[in-house]
Amino acid sequence: MKEGNDLVVYNFSAGPAMMPPEVVAQIQKELVSYKNSEMSVMEISHRSELYAEMFQEAKNDFRDLLAIPAGYKILFLQGGASLQFTTVPLNLARKTKQIAFIDTGHWSQTAIDDAHLLTDRKVDVVATGKKSNYTTLPHDIKLEKEYDYVHLTINNTIEGTMYRKLPDLGGQTVVGDISSNILGYQHDVSKYGLLYASAQKNIGPAGLTLVVVKEDLLDQDQDLPSMLDYVKLIKEDSNLNTPPVFPIYAAGLVFKWLKQQGGVKQMQAQNEEKTGILYDMLDNSKLFYATANQADRSLTNVPFTTGDKTLDAKFIAQADEMGLKNLKGHVLAGGMRASMYNAFPLEGVKALVQCLQKFESAHKPMFNISLKKMDA
Structure with missing residues (x-):
């Protein structure tokens, strides 16, 4: 553990978590002048060519890493994964206005509580791990009716559980919170209608949230507040307002690092x-x-x-x-x-x-x- 008088430190934080040392070193090197622009990456305009190029590279690398099929749109947003607890039902729970939740612990419970606040949506908890104190995941799940989607927290950071294989949900649309194992486990995107994740565990600094949504699930005529409307956000390519430029920059470096690692x-x-x-x-x-x-x-x-x-x-x-x-x-x-x-x-x-x-x-x-x- 010790080399001479130097203590080797290992950071086991659940998030914000450690980033690749090579990426941190590159950020340090480029922080004062991004691409020899004599402007810090924290200063460049989100309307500039410098940002547009950085953003598109990051989005393309992310699509490659996650093997995202055609027909799915990628959004780089703010608000953390927690804001998606409200944004997802506003955008996807529109046909039957009924949502099924699988309760696997703290973060799924928070998503359930926030969905309940949308009083015109019906929320059903169709399975729960409560009996085992959330040390065991529900796998045998029977859905009695059609839902707009079924929500799962794929990896549970507090309880230490993870779905390695999705339960049989009868072909219904699945929404997955993959905040804590995004890019660390091979998710088959085609099995989901929507995936979302905050960045501060496996991607980079807090302040960035990624959403992957199957476009044909969206109501193109919906009328929602701009920052909660996937259709408007997609139309502006995640640039509806000033995006989190620095976290996107750091995420892009991590994506390239991941590609280099295999x-x-x-x-x-x-x-x-x-x-x-x-x-x-x-x-x-x-x-x-x-x-x-x-x-x-x-x-x-x-x-x-x-x-x-x-x-x-x-x-x-x-x-x-x-x-x-x-x-x-x-x-x-x-x-x-x-x-x-x-x-x-x-x-x-x-x-x-x-x-x-x-x-x-x-x-x-x-x-x-x-x-x-x-x-x-």
Whole structure:
């Protein structure tokens, strides 16, 4: 962990998360004068050729990376993924005005609550993981009627669960929140009517949200507030108002970096290797255990615990001293959480495993903690 007097720091934050060091270095290099313009990228006009070229390159690279078919439009927006909890039903829940939600944890619950505020839409929770405290995903889902769409949170950062395969939803339109595993897992875009994601986990700085929507789902005659209307936003190519220029610039650099690394397929393989090492350690530990159901485990977010709050806090403090930062679990879940997105290095996972092993060796598990693990 230490080289001389220098402490190697690994950032396990769930978001904003670490970016590729090569990208950060390029941003630093170009920050004062973008493409020798003598203007910072933070100063260039969103109506300029410099921006137009940057934006189109980023959009084209994103389409290539996600293998987005023809007929789907790409939007680079503001407001975070949370604004899409309102924007999606306004744009897509127009025919039957009925929406089905699969409740997989905190972020799906927030999406459900926001949809309920649109009082002319009918919201049905058709499946829930509540009985398992959201450690297990619902898979056997029966839809009793036709909905405008079915909403799923594909990866749940707090609970550490992830749909690797979509449940059978009877051919109904699917909307997916892929904020936390976008470009880190191979999503088949053709199986969705709409996908959305915020950038600050696997793409770049906060302030950018990406939406991929099948154009024939949109009502071209709809009349919505401009910034909530996909039709108007598509018409202006995400330039209806001043876009988040700097986050788009950073995202474009990350897209190029991803292509150089071998694309999403290679990222998924690396993420499987990283989380596999950690899950293997936790599954063989007598003190620590992963909280998510094994078949539903996330490739990016790994919550774990000892089952004892005092021991958890002690481990978090020790890990922090060793340069393993932001391992404290979400306030709703407690324990620990290791988030390892595309840019997170394999060496960081190995350092965490060594820290876990060292801590376990120094703190022999008590019998009641072992029982808690057996019951998990």
